Amino acid sequence: xxxxxxxxxxxPNPSRxxxxxxxSKKRRWSPEERAAKGRRPRRRGGVQSDFExxxxxRDTRRAGSWGRSDRxxxxxxxxxxxxxxxxxxxxxxxxxxxxxxxxxxxxxxxxxxxxxxxxxxxxxxxxxxxxxxxxxxxxxxxxxxxxxxTxxxxxxxxxxxxxxxxTxxxxxxxxxxxxxxxxxxxxxxxxxxxxxxxxxxxAVVTATDFxxxxxxxxxxxxxxxxxxxxxxxxxxxxxxxxxxxRDVLGRGRTGSGKTLGFxxxxxxxxAKGRRPxxxxxGIILLPxxxxxxxxxxxxxxxxxxxxxxxxxxxxxxxxxxQLRSLEQGVDVVIGTPGRIIDLMDRQALELDAIEITVLxxxxxxxxxxxxxxxxxxxxxxxxxxxxxxxxATLDRGIDRLVATYLTDPSTHEVDGAQASxxxxxxxxxxxxxxxxxxITAEIANRDGRTxxxxxxxxxxxxxxxxxxxxxxxxGALHGGLPQGARNRTLEAFKNGSLPVLVATDxxxxxxxxxxxxxxxxxxxxxxxxxYLHRAGRTARAGETGVVATLVLPDxxxxxxxxxxxxxxxxxxxxxxxxxADLAEATGAAETxxxxxxxxxxxxxxxxxxxxxxxxxxxRGGFNRSEGGFNRSGRGPGGRSxxxxxxxxxxGKAGSGRWSSDGRPERTAYHSGR
DNA sequence: AAAAAAT
Numbered sequence: 001x002x003x004x005x006x007x008x009x010x011x012p013n014p015s016r017x018x019x020x021x022x023x024s025k026k027r028r029w030s031p032e033e034r035a036a037k038g039r040r041p042r043r044r045g046g047v048q049s050d051f052e053x054x055x056x057x058r059d060t061r062r063a064g065s066w067g068r069s070d071r072x073x074x075x076x077x078x079x080x081x082x083x084x085x086x087x088x089x090x091x092x093x094x095x096x097x098x099x100x101x102x103x104x105x106x107x108x109x110x111x112x113x114x115x116x117x118x119x120x121x122x123x124x125x126x127x128x129x130x131x132x133x134x135x136x137x138x139x140x141x142x143x144x145x146x147x148x149x150t151x152x153x154x155x156x157x158x159x160x161x162x163x164x165x166x167t168x169x170x171x172x173x174x175x176x177x178x179x180x181x182x183x184x185x186x187x188x189x190x191x192x193x194x195x196x197x198x199x200x201x202x203a204v205v206t207a208t209d210f211x212x213x214x215x216x217x218x219x220x221x222x223x224x225x226x227x228x229x230x231x232x233x234x235x236x237x238x239x240x241x242x243x244x245x246r247d248v249l250g251r252g253r254t255g256s257g258k259t260l261g262f263x264x265x266x267x268x269x270x271a272k273g274r275r276p277x278x279x280x281x282g283i284i285l286l287p288x289x290x291x292x293x294x295x296x297x298x299x300x301x302x303x304x305x306x307x308x309x310x311x312x313x314x315x316x317x318x319x320x321x322q323l324r325s326l327e328q329g330v331d332v333v334i335g336t337p338g339r340i341i342d343l344m345d346r347q348a349l350e351l352d353a354i355e356i357t358v359l360x361x362x363x364x365x366x367x368x369x370x371x372x373x374x375x376x377x378x379x380x381x382x383x384x385x386x387x388x389x390x391x392a393t394l395d396r397g398i399d400r401l402v403a404t405y406l407t408d409p410s411t412h413e414v415d416g417a418q419a420s421x422x423x424x425x426x427x428x429x430x431x432x433x434x435x436x437x438x439i440t441a442e443i444a445n446r447d448g449r450t451x452x453x454x455x456x457x458x459x460x461x462x463x464x465x466x467x468x469x470x471x472x473x474x475g476a477l478h479g480g481l482p483q484g485a486r487n488r489t490l491e492a493f494k495n496g497s498l499p500v501l502v503a504t505d506x507x508x509x510x511x512x513x514x515x516x517x518x519x520x521x522x523x524x525x526x527x528x529x530x531y532l533h534r535a536g537r538t539a540r541a542g543e544t545g546v547v548a549t550l551v552l553p554d555x556x557x558x559x560x561x562x563x564x565x566x567x568x569x570x571x572x573x574x575x576x577x578x579x580a581d582l583a584e585a586t587g588a589a590e591t592x593x594x595x596x597x598x599x600x601x602x603x604x605x606x607x608x609x610x611x612x613x614x615x616x617x618x619r620g621g622f623n624r625s626e627g628g629f630n631r632s633g634r635g636p637g638g639r640s641x642x643x644x645x646x647x648x649x650x651g652k653a654g655s656g657r658w659s660s661d662g663r664p665e666r667t668a669y670h671s672g673r
Numbered sequence: 674a675a676a677a678a679a680t
Contacts (some may be wrong), residue, residue, distance in 0.1 A: 336678090373678095
């Protein structure tokens with residue numbers, strides 16, 4: 001087998017492995033050879049692309065034009081375009097594949113590898129993995145997967161739907177669903193699209209109290225006891241249709257009162273058509289346990305006033321109370337998808353008597369990670385019932401759910417998906433990477449409640465710990481914590497003993513805490529929707545609030561764009577530690593540096609001495625009765641680590657039971673100096 | 674990436 005062109009040496013190129021029969025591998029043609037044989041130049045896998053003959057002179061290429069397609073030339077002529085494209089993976093890939101000059105490529109990868117990300121990335125991914133494994137490894141994934149597989153067939157159907165949806169949507173929906181019982185009278189065509197798009201809600205709101213909206217008189221009285229007499233815009237808009245039994249899509253900005261928007265009509269309708277039987281007739285699905293708990297806390301007392309029983313069905317909590325409630329019979333299930341399916345599998349929960357279904361944070365529930373479970377539940381619910389989807393950001397993502405599960409919904413949007421313009425101030429804070437920790441600490445050290453958002457669970461733990469090391473009392477909240485710790489941390493934050501909450505996006509949506517004066521995004525949000533939801537933890541129900549986002553040099557473009565997409569008019573303010581500007585904008589204050597031991601923190605979050613789940617009479621999200629609280633702890637054992645005098649019997653803290661719920665004692669004893 | 678069920 002003569003090898004094409006010998007260079008004198010007989011040995012094959014040592015870098016090429018021999019074939020299995022130990023004959024030498026065929027040598028690649030050089031570009032010139034390829035050309036001579038009428039082949040097109042190789043496009044990948046070789047070094048030759050740089051030597052490819054081109055029309056442009058070398059100088060031209062050096063000047064930055066690697067393009068030979070019109071596209072690239074265009075891109076080159078508009079630097080802005082080029083950069084924007086550069087941000088996107090697809091394009092990056094395209095550049096790689098094509099003939100991007102080598103120096104560019106090397107440049108980038110060297111930057112990636114060496115500079116910023118190295119320990120960041122390595123550390124993080126390693127920890128993340130471990131973290132995840134610790135959380136999930138042995139038990140969950142296998143089941144999850146199996147579960148999902150069984151879901152898939154069911155889930156494939158919607159995909160099928162997707163193609164059909166546009167054309168057959170109108171005919172198809174009625175066919176699949178059994179004819180609706182509701183009388184046509186209730187569905188006046190005129191009411192079909194009462195979209196209230198207005199930033200001046202008062203002009204549109206006609207009803208001045210809940211009774212006029214059709215809410216049950218008992219509920220109206222009960223609400224009045226709490227001082228709730230005037231409906232918020234989203235409530236005024238959505239409640240009448242919802243009470244009449246129509247399917248509803250509701251969008252109202254964060255903190256605008258959506259919970260009552262669907263809760264009141266749900267309870268009103270169930271109270272009206274009382275029906276014997278133990279199976280629940282209403283169900284409300286939510287994406288996080290905290291949110292489910294909160295909604296349950298709001299609606300349980302209202303339901304009780306009507307003689308309607310509710311049950312909170314969410315993971316991480318004891319089965320027994322949930323099972324017992326279901327056994328005794330409940331009217332409304334409020335919960336998260338996983339445990340609901342769990343109890344369905346155990347035959348403890350039947351959904352075949354459900355008349356009203358609500359998806360809160362519906363766009364999130366339509367996310368890929370949630371959709372299978374959500375559809376599993378929706379498929380188990382009789383098709384002729386009423387369905388309501390609510391969120392601050394209702395976007396196209398819910399189309400499939402709407403097409404499959406809703407009939408002729410009426411849509412109510414109030415103030416669109418935007419942040420409230422007049423009560424929220426947004427800052428983008430470009431900072432130097434080296435300042436990130438100290439600026440975070442200074443901002444967190446402000447007076448009042450602060451929520452800090454980070455991207456990962458590990459990040460939440462780390463930032464909270466760093467803050468305590470700088471003398472700022474802060475606690476982490478994320479899905480990797482035991483449920484008990486999650487509850488107690490949030491409770492401490494609500495009652496004021498914990499001024500700073502460092503959270504993942506588990507707390508991005510829906511969670512209501514009064515008087516959160518500032519939201520600080522240490523990691524930028526994943527998208528504009530997340531920006532809005534995170535921001536919505538402040539400036540709730542008429543309060544004012546500040547949203548500050550730290551921006552590292554290479555995040556500027558991305559974050560500006562996010563803010564723009566979120567419809568936010570943000571002020572950019574370059575920040576250095578100690579800046580007067582920063583202090584004025586955010587209330588940032590120099591930290592004491594007096595480190596707070598993990599022990600002092602654990603005391604703060606320690607389990608209450610009286611066991612048992614939550615006492616039923618906890619006030620829900622709509623009270624504004626919280627008093628003030630002390631600022632961050634100053635110094636080890638600082639007095640402010642104790643709860644404030646707000647009546648919480650927290651005295652028995654130090655019980656040491658904290659470690660018993662499986663959380664390893666942190667070795668926080670490396671002081672930052 | 675996070676969240677959501679644990680036997």
